[in-house]
Amino acid sequence: MSIPRRPLLAVTATVAYVAATGLSPAAATAPVSAVIQASDDVFISQAAPETVYGSAEWMSVCVKTCNDATNAERRALMSFKVSGVPANAQNVTMTLQVSAARTSATTVSAHKVSGTWSESATNWKTRPTFGTTALATRTGFTAGAVAALDVSKAYTGNGAYSFGLTASAGPVAVLHSSRTSGKGPSLKITYTVGTSTATPTPTPTPSGSATPTRTPTTSPSTTPTASPSPTAEPTASATCLPFDKPSAAALREYDKKVFAFYFPPYPLSVDNKDPAKDQYASWLDPAGSSGMYAAQGGHSRDRPLPRPVRSGDWRQADFEVEIRQAIAAGIDGFIYEHHTSASDQRFNQFPKLLAAAKAVDPGFQIMLSPDFPTAKGAAQDKVISDILMAKGHPSLYHLSDGTIPLAPFYPERQTPAWWDELRTKLSAQGMKTVLVPIFLDWSGSGKTEWNNSVAGYSSWGVRWQSSTDGYRKAGLEAAKRGRFYMAPAALEDVRPRDKRYWEPSNSGTLRQSFIKAQEGGADIISLLTWNDYAESWLAPSVERGYAPLDVVAYHTMWFKTGKWPTIKRDALYYFHRSHRTDAPFDAAKQTIGPIAIPYGDKAADEVELLAFLKEPGTLTITQGGDVQTKEVTAAGMVSFKAALKPGTTPVFELKRDGKVIQTVKSHTPIKQSVVYQDLINHAGGGPNCRRPL
Structure with missing residues (x-):
């Protein structure tokens, strides 16, 4: 029998406490946590595309070759209803928590899901859209233990959230559904109440030579006429960039x-x-x-x-x-x-x-x-x-x-x-x-x-x-x-x-x-x-x-x-293609012939790590067995490149004194051959924070 689910009352209770005590929001800086149970959860199976597993007491996540079969991928879906988080909440983190029914070395990624679905009607054929970029990835689950995936990137405030789990390696991961009492998926939200300290803003030092006043008749200047502007960032957390950005005004x-x-x-x-x-x-x-x-x-x-x-x-x-x-x-x-x-x-x-x-x-x-x-x-x-x-x-x-x-x-x-x-x-x-x-x-x-x-x-x-x-x-x-x-x-x-x-x-x-x-x-x-x-x-x-x-x-x-802005937070970004520019493609399907450079610089098949470092460190680009390192001796932005290696998924790392400070894995595997050429630079990385979308 399905157990009724509703969010715990930590969010509402904290807001009531602030009102009752008369504390200003800025004063209530202690972290607040709320745990919200899933409102719907289910798994779907490619091998049984029309089957709905809405009554199952477990959720199965597995790769396409699950149990040595073909076209047998399994995915899990779960949704939550977030309410009661105050508008002035700061330092918001959102963690997806799932309980494992068995121990496995499965690599599982959490994705944002868009589109409508329900545990009572959704199957593989009617599945919603899974976001291409993973919000979080982890390898390894222990029977009876809770596994956490940081999905803070998806946070946009109160409202409905849907997440999907996919597997990229390992055996079947078996997770408890909400039909197993007290062990279903949950969403933990932690934040502090209050307004953040204003970001320091530099004193403007406009250069006279920068003002476009060169036309002899109208003498235009690019400085716009005064108009009301906000003095604080209205759109994103202060930690969304490696440096402190002044206000828009x-x-x-x-x-x-x-x-x-x-x-x-x-x-x-x-x-x-x-x-x-x-x-x-x-x-x-x-x-x-x-x-x-x-x-x-x-x-x-x-x-x-x-x-x-x-x-x-x-x-x-x-x-x-x-x-x-x-x-x-x-x-x-x-x-x-x-x-x-x-x-x-x-x-x-x-x-x-x-x-x-x-x-x-x-x-x-x-x-x-x-x-x-x-x-x-x-x-x-x-x-x-x-x-x-x-x-x-x-x-x-x-x-x-x-x-x-x-x-x-x-x-x-x-x-x-x-x-x-x-x-x-x-x-x-x-x-x-x-x-x-x-x-x-x-x-x-x-x-x-x-x-x-x-x-x-x-x-x-x-x-x-x-x-x-x-x-x-x-x-x-x-x-x-x-x-x-x-x-x-x-x-x-x-x-x-x-x-x-x-x-x-x-x-x-x-x-x-x-x-x-x-x-x-x-x-x-x-x-x-x-x-x-x-x-x-x-x-x-x-x-x-x-x-x-x-x-x-x-x-x-x-x-x-x-x-140049002073780097306050380490951040690793990457840019690379999903295959070499000379990788073979399926000419029977891409019938226009090769997509090619008409003129300009020659093709360069490289992986780039663009690192923003607040102090010196060691950068590493790992592609399978190929490991390239770079010693950075000063804080700032540095571009580090390595030859692109097909058949791998690049991993980027920052170390200091032998200790790993930050690791970013590319969301884009590098293919050896393709059906259609994809010559754009894929990219990712950066701080984990709330964004305007």
Whole structure:
């Protein structure tokens, strides 16, 4: 018989104690714990895909070759209802606890689960979606003992949580279900009540040379007009980064700015459907989209972090999440490619983005990148009406003199005179603008015919490390012409749909882009892009987590302040592909032929450990029997690389005085051969903390 389950009352009791004693939340700093029993739990079996094990007194977790069979994987599911945790809870940890019915050396991972399921109806065929990235992994279970897995990464506050267990090695792991009295899975939440100490903020020391005041007519400055901004981080725990980041308001005081280019076709969710069945799932599936991308193995290789189906105004809610993610990385705003569409609603959400920015933080600004007709001499009326939608909105980015920068992509498809005329017409409508063209390619030579029409220069840039010096040259040339410079920065560019990719040297291109932009005196950096999952993206994603964005946060603080942040917390990140670039693929299925580098740096098959160290230590990259070490003699960020070894799963380690300080195992095994090429850099690691999603 099923035993009724309900959460223990530790959370509610503590809140009542604070109210009864009159203690302020800040005073109640002793850790508080609550243990919540599962509201549903069940296991599912690939070997019996239609069987529901809702009455079983145990849960079985096993690899695909379970008991020497084929296609016999077993997984466990469990859900919990968290309530009573105060909004100002700090240092929240969430631990999944399961009791083993037998001793085994099984390696089991916990995943976040999305989609609906129940213990009374769910089987293998109707299973929900398991998150690609494991929240926690452990090896070994002892009969009668409780095994713990830290799933704190999934914490987002009060609400429903679902987790799934999978096995990657070892025999069957047998765990007690809630049908065995007192031994079912539970979720332990520990936290302290009170507000955290304010993060120290550096005194702004803006450089006069960084202010873009070079255009002879409008003298624009990138310093935005004053607007209300929060003084504390609203989106993430203070321990989410290896360093202490100033508040959003403090970072915005610096002249230099960092914006992320937002591409409307790829929002957080396209259709507000179950992530297992939504448009991104279709794009990742070679058979999805009616087989349109079968020849290349799917439209793309990654997707944004999945979120549950929302009610209400889900588009604005999604924008708000992405804005919080960007603010947590120190980003000043989005560059939004805007035009309205008669057929595609993804392009018609500009008003909701502006509303979301205003709701989350009016200091987060939107720079307009208007799309436009490319036919020679085309009418400008629709472009003007699209731009005027933002007229007077407090979240629209403007320079200190009140002018609105327009940053169109590939503007050279029209003449400078065409853009001059468009700006004149906008001025007649009461909207004074300046042009900051994002040329398809500009490294400081040519385009002189544009100089009298622009306030600054920019370009779409490159995606390989050796060419980033062009950003330095472009910045110096822009200064010579009396204009400011917006430098591009990107992680990589991989386009399976049209058979191309460029070699990014793991995180090297991204890091060098910031460095070369700074050397050239860039005034703004444009991150290309925030969310174009078909080419180049930096937003938190399934295959990379927050790793790229944390690297952006570190370099953004340096770009703005001129000083490398002091590392306060050790953190290990990794970047590597899931196979060598020359690994054999199934040409009968990937019928387009090889996805290849058209030009630029040669392919580099390496695993990178990007370590942030608060003091010296020894770094290790282990791939099977291949062990590479590096002695680091000073605190700071260090890149350590090793040749990629197929047939292994990399493990990264930090030691001091022979003691292991931190270990991170990659979520991406390196395959010897593949069906379809996957040439993106997978990534992971970093602090275990609460994130905006």
